[in-house]
Amino acid sequence: MPAPVHPHPIHLTLANGLRVALRHAPRLKRCAAVLRVAAGSHDVPLAWPGLAHFLEHLLFLGTERFPAGEGLMAYVQRHGGQVNASTRERTTDFFFELPVSTFADGLARLADMLAHPRLTLDDQRREREVLEAEFVAWSQDAQAQLQVALMKGLAADHPLRGFHAGNRDSLPVESDAFQHALRDFHGHFYQSGQMTLSLAGPQSLADLQALAQQFSDELTPGPLHPQAAPPALMHGPAHSYQHIANQHLHQIITCNAPRQALEFLCTWLNASAPGGLLAQLKARQLATAVHASVLYHFAGQAVLDIDFALDTRNESATQIEALLYDWLSFFARSDWTALREEFALLNARQQQVQGALALARNDSEGLSEQGVTALKAMLDALHLPAFEHNWQLPPNNPLLRPPAKEERAGLIRGQTSAHRGLRSFAQDRSRGRRELTALIFSQALADDTDEGALYLHWRFDAGVPTGLEPALQSLREHARQAGVELSCETIANDWLVKMHGLHEPMPAVLEELARCLNRCDEPLSPPEPVPLIAIRELLKALPACCAGVQPEPLEAQASWSGARWQGLGSGLPTASQAAIKIAAAHLPGQPANIPYTPQPIDGQHLWHEVNTDSSEAALLLFCPTPSLSLVDEATWRLLGHVLQAPFYQRLRVELQIGYAVFSGIRQINGQTGLLFGVQSPSTSLDGIVEQLHTFLGQLPSLIERSPVLGNQALAQQFTAQALPVSQAADLLWHAHRAGHSSGYLDQLHHLIQSRTREDLQRAAQQLNNAAGGWRCVANGPHVNDDWQAAQ
Structure with a gap:
């Protein structure tokens, strides 16, 4: 397998102090930027908890040069990219991904919003209500409250024990003192010396550096201001404590090892191989899963969380802790040479398959000699006794090693790469073996890259066997390490397995998948569901609702013998x-x-x-296209493109009815439709439905007022040259399910370009008339007699 180009970023410091990391990866279809400000929640004056997060929100509300409708968020969404921000303890990150042709304009918007925020009082009042809604959701979210609980064993004066979420009470925007603090925080930290910019894309390093320089020139210049060091994580000789809740035991260890050394340790703690910690815990019926992660890392301080999912048959925290420390003792006394080589391979493989945004955010490196020394010192500080059990280090992941090289077959005689995409799915099917005619290999994507995709779809006579995902847990991890993302989805009596990533390991992953499934003769206990916020619970339930089939009771579940399966591969070479x-x-x-x-x-x-467990109103409205025709799909995609920003602006910014507000095209079970989502702490389901009706009723005038429909910008997002393989393959899978030809992408690109304002007006009328139907998924009963309760 070819080595990735420039596996390590090029690091520079520009004249104004901006630190820059550049990653050149020719395989990428898009570009990404991550801007990190060395300031976070713990750098805020104690009087104003939440100020850093509040400022992060305010920066997205537009500037004089780029008002909200032309700001970074609207611009990125309009061009099919992704954008977000995150405020952590000591850092604030802003990040986005865009096509190459629009990337420079995205950077210009990011620089302008960082340097010239508007910060008007009206904006602040409105955005404070958004943070209040987020605070209410945060206070009710089980995972968020668990993070708070995990820190209760730390020293009382450490900022990790403090309140930093921000709400209506902690953000008195009418106060002059608060306004001074807000502007002082921005002026002190939001300048060039306090920032690091990471860029990843297919451009040359010279082009990436030129983009970084243009970005740098727009920033407010200023020096690096060292952040205040926090007090000790724990006082006294103790370095660890336990927290038990909801059938989980958390072993918290405080230390001062570098992050990469801790990531190295977590990799092998989490391994499920025979002879390891998890295998021993399972054998003794003590725990069913282990997940070690770094909760916090700053200024030489680190908090390590080792999370054990307890086995209800035998919940002994004392035994688990003893086995953990015995394994750590064994690990500390082991030769790490082979593990370090494996760890380096894992990091290199991830860089080879990561998209632009993930690559720009990746700061992983191999375990250095200094890291080895620090990790050994950390383990020594735990005063571990000699180990007693016969532990084993995990073996190498075989999926990371390429199989024997075979001769790569070329194109069919007389065929050139220009012929790809001209065959129908039925013609592609004819190329398969007669006994596997249900396994199709689409020619719609070029097979001259390292990446591909495979979809496998089973249908059972009754319910899907339980516990399939836990049975595949080890395989999923090994596949991920080898550069293949393996995911599963259950919809009523259908089960879908997706593989995205490097095509070379895929046959070996498929072989292991077959072995795992053939061993699943008996139903396994499904894992405990992870608590989700209400709107995510609804998104999880939406596909089954659209399928119109209720899950079968457990006793009615069918066996594999009656199951049928089919598959579709994309971007895969002949070998x-x-x-x-x-x-x-x-x-x-x-x-x-x-x-x-x-x-x-x-x-x-x-x-x-x-x-759902939430008291907040949450609602999804899915509106399928009137037909499965590509003309309808193209028109509705453009309609979704036109209304996305105004919908967010109206319901989220102006009306403030919710903090989770979104819209866009979704494909569910092969059906294309418009999806609207809202979660609100203050507006009822009836109020949300009313606002949706009002907004959709205004679509004709919105379309008429739109100066540009955006056909070209949207159409460019559906070319095989612009789409990452995983996204293109997903579109092709839904096209295959809906009966379209493998020339789907080219046809969709052309149809979107040719849509007119009159086409959009007809689509808006169809939408308001529910020509394709309206399907509402909500966490409450239907609001009036216009709605029929689904059976």
């Missing part, structure tokens, strides 16, 4: 296709072409009630 066909022959169930069975709800208003 990988041949190896995948061989491996697929061992998959359980019968290969068969599974018919697409859409659930039309034309003209209906269906309401699905989903129970």
Whole structure:
């Protein structure tokens, strides 16, 4: 497998003090920027908790040069990118990803909002209400409160024990003292010497450096201001403590090892191989999972959390702690040479497959000699006795080592790369083995890169067997380490497995998948569901609601013998296709072409009630296109493109009815539609539905007022040259399910370009008339008689 180009970033410090990291990766389709400010929640004056997070929000509200409708968030969304920000204890990050052609304009908007925020009092009052809503959600979120609870064993005077979320009471925007503090914080920290910019993209290093310099020139110049060192994490000789809640034992260890050394330790703590900690805990029925992670790292201080999912049959915190420290003793006395080589391979492989944004955020490095020394010193400080058990270090991940190289087959005689994408899915199917006609290899994507995708879809006579995801946990981790993201999705009686990433390990991953599934003769206990905020619970339930099939009771679940499966591969070279066909022959169930069975709800208003633990109103509205035609899909995609920013501006910014407000096109079970989502701490479901009706009723005038429809910007997002392989493959899978040809991307690109304002007006009328139906998924009963409760 070819080594990644420039595996390590080029580090520079520009004349104004801005630190820059540049990553050149020709395989990327997009560019990304991550701007880190060395200031976070713990750098705020004690009188104003939440000020840093509040400022982060305010910066997105527009500037004189780029008002909100032209600011970074609206610009990135308009061009199909992704954008966000995050305020942590000692850092604040702003990050976005865009196509190459629009990246410079994105950087210009980021620089301007950092240097010239508007900070008007009206903006602050409105945004304070957003933080109040986030605070209410944070105070009710189990995971957020767990993080608070995990810190209770630390020293009382450490800022990790303090309140930093920010709410209506802690952000008195009418106070002159608060306004001075806000502007002082911005002036002190938001200048060039306090910032680090990381860029990743396919451009040359020279071009990336020129972009960094242009960005730097727009910043407010200033020196680096060292951040105040925090007090000790714990007072006295203790370095650790335990926290037990909700069938989890958390072993918290405080230390001063470098982050990369701790990541190295966590990698092997989390390993599920025989002879390791998890294997021993499972054998003794003490725990079912282990997850070690770094909760905090700053100025030589670190907090390590080792999370044990307890086995209800035997919950002995004392035994678990003893085994943990015995394993740590063994690990401290082991030879790490092979593990260091494996760790370096893992980091290199991740850099080879990461998208632009993940690559720009990646600061992982191999474990240095200084890191080894620091990690050994940290383990020595725990005063570990000699180990007693016969532990083993985990073996090498075989998926990281490429198989024997085979001759790469070329194109069919007379065929050139220009012919790709001209075949139908049915023609692609004919190239498969006769006995595996349900396994198709699409030619819509070029096979001359390292990446590809494989989709495997099973349909059962009754419910999907339980516990499949836990059974694949080890395989998923090994596949991820090898550069293949393996994910699963259950929808009623259907089960979908997706593989995205490097195509070379995929046949071996598929072989292991077949072995795992063939061992799943008996139903396994499903894992405990992870608590989610209400809107995420609804998103999780949406596909099953759209399928129109209720999950079967456990006793009615079918076996693998009656299951049927089909598959679609994209971007895979001939050699990988041949190896995948061989491996697929061992998959359980019968290969068969599974018919697409859409659930039309034309003209209906269906309401699905989903129970959530939240007291806040949360609602999803999914509006399918009137038909499965590509013309309808192209028109509705453009309609979603036009209304996305105004919908957010109206409901989130102007009306302040919720902090989770979004809209866009979604494809669910092969069906394309417009999805609207709102979660609100103050507005009822009835109020949300009313605002949705009002907004959709104003669409005709919105379309008429729009100076530019954005056909070209949207169409460019659907070319194989601009789409990352994973996104292109996902679109092709839904196209295959809906019966479209493998020329789907080219056709969609052309149709979006040719849509007119009249086409959009017709689509808006169809949307308001529920021509394709309206499907509402909410955490409460239907609000009036216009809605029919779904069965």
